[in-house]
Amino acid sequence: MSVNASLAIDVSHVSFTYNSHLVLEDVSFTVPEGSYTGIIGPNGGGKSTLLKIMLGLLEPTEGTLHIFGKSPKAARKSGQIGYVPQRITQSDGSFPSTVEEIVRSGRVPVVGMGRWFIVEDKNAVEKAMEVTGILSFRRRLIGNLSGGERQKVFIARALASSPQILILDEPTTGVDMGAKEKFYTLLKDLNETMGITIIFVSHDIEVMTKEAKSVCCLNQKLLCCCSSHQFLHDKTLQQLYGEQFSFIQHTH
Amino acid sequence: MFSIFAYDFMIRAFIAGIATAVIAPTIGIFLVTRRYSFMADTLAHVSLAGVAIGYLTGLKPILTAIAASTLAALSVEQLRSQKKVLGESALALFLSGGLALAAVLLSASKGMNINLSSILFGSIATVSPSDVWWILGLGVVVLLTIFVLFKELYTISFDEELAEASGLRVRLINRILIVLAAVTVALSMRIVGVLLVGALMVIPVIAAMQWQRGFAQTLFLAIAFSLFSVITGLFASYYLGFASGGTIVLIAIGIFLVSALIKRK
Numbered sequence: 001m002s003v004n005a006s007l008a009i010d011v012s013h014v015s016f017t018y019n020s021h022l023v024l025e026d027v028s029f030t031v032p033e034g035s036y037t038g039i040i041g042p043n044g045g046g047k048s049t050l051l052k053i054m055l056g057l058l059e060p061t062e063g064t065l066h067i068f069g070k071s072p073k074a075a076r077k078s079g080q081i082g083y084v085p086q087r088i089t090q091s092d093g094s095f096p097s098t099v100e101e102i103v104r105s106g107r108v109p110v111v112g113m114g115r116w117f118i119v120e121d122k123n124a125v126e127k128a129m130e131v132t133g134i135l136s137f138r139r140r141l142i143g144n145l146s147g148g149e150r151q152k153v154f155i156a157r158a159l160a161s162s163p164q165i166l167i168l169d170e171p172t173t174g175v176d177m178g179a180k181e182k183f184y185t186l187l188k189d190l191n192e193t194m195g196i197t198i199i200f201v202s203h204d205i206e207v208m209t210k211e212a213k214s215v216c217c218l219n220q221k222l223l224c225c226c227s228s229h230q231f232l233h234d235k236t237l238q239q240l241y242g243e244q245f246s247f248i249q250h251t252h
Numbered sequence: 253m254f255s256i257f258a259y260d261f262m263i264r265a266f267i268a269g270i271a272t273a274v275i276a277p278t279i280g281i282f283l284v285t286r287r288y289s290f291m292a293d294t295l296a297h298v299s300l301a302g303v304a305i306g307y308l309t310g311l312k313p314i315l316t317a318i319a320a321s322t323l324a325a326l327s328v329e330q331l332r333s334q335k336k337v338l339g340e341s342a343l344a345l346f347l348s349g350g351l352a353l354a355a356v357l358l359s360a361s362k363g364m365n366i367n368l369s370s371i372l373f374g375s376i377a378t379v380s381p382s383d384v385w386w387i388l389g390l391g392v393v394v395l396l397t398i399f400v401l402f403k404e405l406y407t408i409s410f411d412e413e414l415a416e417a418s419g420l421r422v423r424l425i426n427r428i429l430i431v432l433a434a435v436t437v438a439l440s441m442r443i444v445g446v447l448l449v450g451a452l453m454v455i456p457v458i459a460a461m462q463w464q465r466g467f468a469q470t471l472f473l474a475i476a477f478s479l480f481s482v483i484t485g486l487f488a489s490y491y492l493g494f495a496s497g498g499t500i501v502l503i504a505i506g507i508f509l510v511s512a513l514i515k516r517k
Contacts, residue, residue, distance in 0.1 A: 056419075095409075105403065108404060
């Protein structure tokens with residue numbers, strides 16, 4: 001991690017209580033601009049809640065969270081945050097929409113209410129489709145695409161607002177192995193060539209160690225924020241998943 | 253050319269019909285894609301209570317219908333957003349409530365010479381000159397609002413949570429849509445009748461969806477199907493004496509069946 005990099009995300013003493021149940025307890029960490037960070041933890045460990053706070057969909061009960069020095073709501077309104085959800089409710093094939101229409105909808109918050117797309121917006125949409133490699137099927141219906149192709153469309157949609165940070169929630173759930181690999185290659189490219197800060201949530205330990213440059217382990221409290229290799233210690237994993245967890249190394 | 257246009261009431265029916273044919277699927281596509289098709293029927297039944305209030309109080313029925321359905325639409329949305337009642341149950345509550353209130357009010361207005369059949373199934377002979385102005389005026393307002401908010405409405409219809417995470421004012425836009433739906437239902441009532449308003453908002457849209465096009469093209473196709481159904485239905489109603497609403501909806505269902513069959517091949 002570069003010490004001099006400005007902060008993409010600054011989480012400071014964030015706690016969140018839901019129905020008197022403590023979901024997050026005094027979580028603090030920072031994500032430098034241009035980094036590639038994974039958040040891992042067991043189910044119910046607070047990953048999704050933290051993500052919702054980052055997106056401004058939930059307010060922390062205590063503490064603050066800033067994205068590029070702004071509140072999450074202000075950052076998302078200015079299009080600085082691109083979000084790729086785990087499950088798109090309408091992606092079951094029945095929604096009548098072309099790939100291009102869906103990507104363009106990612107630009108809507110930047111354009112603003114009552115205004116129409118101008119050349120700059122159209123260029124941003126074209127670029128988002130170009131970098132994700134979906135220009136060839138821009139006119140196809142979303143329902144006729146494979147899981148891997150759809151995920152690319154949702155990345156393009158998130159990129160259409162020209163974000164500085166991309167937040168992804170379990171982005172490859174239900175995507176086959178080959179498509180998964182291509183998907184993470186694309187994310188790596190976006191991070192390295194375009195300098196987009198990437199933060200993703202996953203419960204997949206393999207993906208974490210292989211893809212993320214740094215990993216934050218979350219189980220109500222923040223257990224560590226370290227390099228992806230450091231986190232593979234029995235002690236950290238046991239804190240995350242319980243005492244029974246042990247790490248077996250294979251040599252082939 | 254056609255003797256049908258020699259009568260003022262038929263010209264009024266055509267103007268109101270064409271306006272209705274354009275507005276109904278334009279709102280309908282946003283209800284259908286959110287799996288909220290039942291909303292139009294609910295609002296129509298509440299509109300019936302509004303019409304009854306209009307007759308009883310001497311106010312213009314089209315306006316009391318708009319007021320009643322708007323109030324119901326906002327209440328349904330409030331219940332839905334508070335998650336106190338599941339979306340569909342909220343609709344059932346208002347549908348039966350509206351119908352029950354209408355039944356009571358209409359029974360109280362016996363002797364007022366209300367043509368219940370024309371309210372329920374639509375009638376081309378009952379479109380008054382002032383109805384035409386209301387339908388045209390409010391129809392333009394509905395279309396303009398949709399035009400201005402089209403990209404936001406599309407984004408929310410695709411995925412509400414994603415739209416919210418993108419920073420859209422989902423609650424506000426949902427409320428605007430629901431009010432527009434309420435107004436559209438009340439305006440469409442004259443031509444297709446209370447019981448069939450929902451059909452004109454939904455069937456042309458699902459017929460258009462069979463053709464597997466993008467969102468904008470599906471909307472244009474739905475408007476075309478709706479226009480064809482209404483215009484043909486009005487001719488059939490005039491020359492064959494059928495109830496306009498029923499004829500229009502049966503033609504729309506015919507288009508749906510043909511579309512589904514062609515696209516199955």
